[in-house]
Amino acid sequence: MKKIKREHKVRDFHQAKWDEPIIFELHKEGERGVRPPSVEQEVIDSVGDGVSILPVGMRRTEEPNLPEISQNRVLRHYLRLSQETLGAGLNVEIGQGTCTMKYSPVINEAFASSPKMTALHPSQDEETVQGMLEVTHNLDLYMREISGMDNFSFQPGSGTQALFAMASIVREYHDTNGEGNQRDEIITTIFSHPSQASTAAVKGYKIITLYPDENGYPDIDKLKEVVSERTAGFVVANPEDTGIFNSKIKEFTKIVHDAGGICYYDQANANGLLGITRAKEAGFDMCFFNLHKTFSTPHASGGPAAGALGVTEKLKPFLPTPLVEFDGAKYSLNYDLANSIGNVRSFHGVPQNILRAYAWIRGLGAEGLRDVAEIAVLNNNYLYNQILKIKGASAPYIKGERLEQVRYSWEQLTKETGVTTDDISRRMADFGHQYWTSHHPYVVPEPFTLEPTESYSKEDLDEYVASLTYIANEAYSNPEMVKNAPYNSTIHQVVDEDWFENPEKWSITWRMYLRKLEKQSVKV
Structure with missing residues (x-):
């Protein structure tokens, strides 16, 4: 079959975006997904009520505050959330840096879920x-x-x-x-x-x-x-x-x-x-x-x-x-x-x-493990050479001696356009790509860390580079386009960064959220 080539490698992407509440907000009293049967009397006679045997200090004094919701709404909820999530099974995931989101053989999931x-x-x-x-x-x-x-x-x-x-x-x-x-x-x-x-x-x-x-x-x-x-x-x-x-x-x-x-x-x-x-x-x-x-x-x-x-x-x-x-x-x-x-x-x-x-490991064998390393290094060095062709991008320190990843810098691009690595991170999401900067503090100015691993083809790497190149060109021709991103993704700009630093604004659990909400209401 003759292969039809796309005109360019920048993907026309738009992620599904649902205004989806958290599951506790979908609660409707009395609604059920499954109604378990009552315990048979014979079981009660044999093992008791299942509660009295517990020490008093381990028994709940009230029922857990769980959402009541029907099966189809549960399914809808989690499918919508899955559509708002990218990962190695959906997109070219070389921007995860040291976390290495590479391909995991699906057959291994069958083993693990047996x-x-x-x-x-x-x-x-x-x-x-x-x-x-x-x-x-x-x-x-x-x-x-x-x-x-x-x-x-x-x-x-x-x-x-x-x-x-x-x-x-x-x-x-x-x-x-x-x-x-x-x-x-x-x-x-x-x-x-x-x-x-x-x-x-x-x-x-x-x-x-x-x-x-x-x-x-x-x-x-x-x-x-x-x-x-x-x-x-x-x-x-x-x-x-x-x-x-x-x-x-x-x-x-x-x-x-x-x-x-x-x-x-x-x-x-x-x-x-x-x-x-x-x-x-x-x-x-x-x-x-x-x-x-x-x-x-x-x-x-x-x-x-x-x-x-x-x-x-x-x-x-x-x-x-x-x-x-x-x-x-x-x-x-x-x-x-x-x-x-x-x-x-x-x-x-x-x-x-x-x-x-x-x-x-068994699937690869000893020679396959070495192949993993050699292909990862090959992929990374190909990517390294392609990234350095992009206007405004650089890789600090010794040239050419990189192994499986590189911490790059947009320092030149930022000085010339005002566009930062965080801006580019959000814009990359508009093309279906994940992108990682680095750990704080930013020792490398305006950093971005890429790691292709052995999982990705030359075509994958070229697509990723094409997206970065497109955005870098945007930064020089229309910087506000990049600064105001994203447009096609579910991620958003963080305007008030105090949320990251102020524990008073954190709500790790639903109960914590309700307590803080009640506390605010009392103050008002």
């Missing part, structure tokens, strides 16, 4: 879950091979929780060795994820931040200045969020080790590294992978995600419990670790994501 998975309960006897324990143990073995670490825990529910667990291990390790009070500093870098500093700070550490040299690498001379007998650990991403890979990282870990510190590695995003480099050879004592980034499981906003935490043998006694072990005949849960930091999440992690990551 009744064999959904009916699992974490309190089941080990004998009844040998299959899931085998999958977990095998994923542990794969992660060991990929990273060079000696043991993995899948308990952390996100990358940030894995970083918190690693900071906790650093604390416990030095406490056990009698140096906990002396070693009170953690060293990190400005272009590493903010969670590295924040989780260490929660553990009570003073944070020392390394800034980049003129090429964008962490400054090794500054590291030599700040490392001391007070150094508890060093935590870094490599490549950092600029996409620049520090090939001298082993020199950094040696400096910290010589001072008695622990080195731990943020490998949340390892798309450009699989089968090429490992944490062990770089000198790290610990690392973690986000299964919801590199290993193609759902992100779920740090909810049912997974931060796979690996350690060298000397740190195994400090891992969260339980670990899955195999004696050659049977899989079992080991809760007996001498210096375990304890649980960082309930039970054993998220088995559905463990299964998805296991299936993804």
Whole structure:
């Protein structure tokens, strides 16, 4: 069949936009979706009323305030919300930066939603879950091979929780060795994820931040200045969020080790590294992978995600419990670790994501994993060269040496047109694209961070570049068009930014909203 080419690659997009209330506002007293049958008398005679057995302090004093709504209105409500949402299954999603919204094979969803998975309960006897324990143990073995670490825990529910667990291990390790009070500093870098500093700070550490040299690498001379007998650990991403890979990282870990510190590695995003480099050879004592980034499981906003935490043998006694072990005949849960930091999440992690990551690795094999890294780097460098052709765009620091992502800058475009990266972000939504700036503070002026991963074709990348080029040209010819965006999307401009900074204006739950509404009414 002859392929018909579009005249241009900028997509004519208009997102469905519903003035959809939240579900509590759709409540209509007495309306029902399902009316459950009454409990049979025989059941009541056998087990009681189901409430009296509960301690008084655990019983509700009033019924939960749930919306009453019919089935068809529930369906309509959630379908409308889904039409107002973009994602990797709908659009070219290379603008998510370090969150890596790449393609997740749909077949893996069939595995994860199988009744064999959904009916699992974490309190089941080990004998009844040998299959899931085998999958977990095998994923542990794969992660060991990929990273060079000696043991993995899948308990952390996100990358940030894995970083918190690693900071906790650093604390416990030095406490056990009698140096906990002396070693009170953690060293990190400005272009590493903010969670590295924040989780260490929660553990009570003073944070020392390394800034980049003129090429964008962490400054090794500054590291030599700040490392001391007070150094508890060093935590870094490599490549950092600029996409620049520090090939001298082993020199950094040696400096910290010589001072008695622990080195731990943020490998949340390892798309450009699989089968090429490992944490062990770089000198790290610990690392973690986000299964919801590199290993193609759902992100779920740090909810049912997974931060796979690996350690060298000397740190195994400090891992969260339980670990899955195999004696050659049977899989079992080991809760007996001498210096375990304890649980960082309930039970054993998220088995559905463990299964998805296991299936993804098995589907690719060793050669396929390396292909993932090579294609991700190829895609990123093609995108890098195309972006730098756009008027007003640049990529600070060393030229050409980028791995799986790049933090670009619209600094020139902003100076010449007044259009900011936030303006362009909203305008990109008019073409069906997601676009990410960077973590705050904006060390790179007017930043935007793109990461194509291995999932996208040249045609996908060209479409994304065409949209950026179109908007950049708009910025020079009609800047108000960009500044007033969006026009075709459900997102909107935030006029009063105090909403982000003032907790008095936040309503995380419906009950909180009602309380604040009532409080305002009383004041009036």
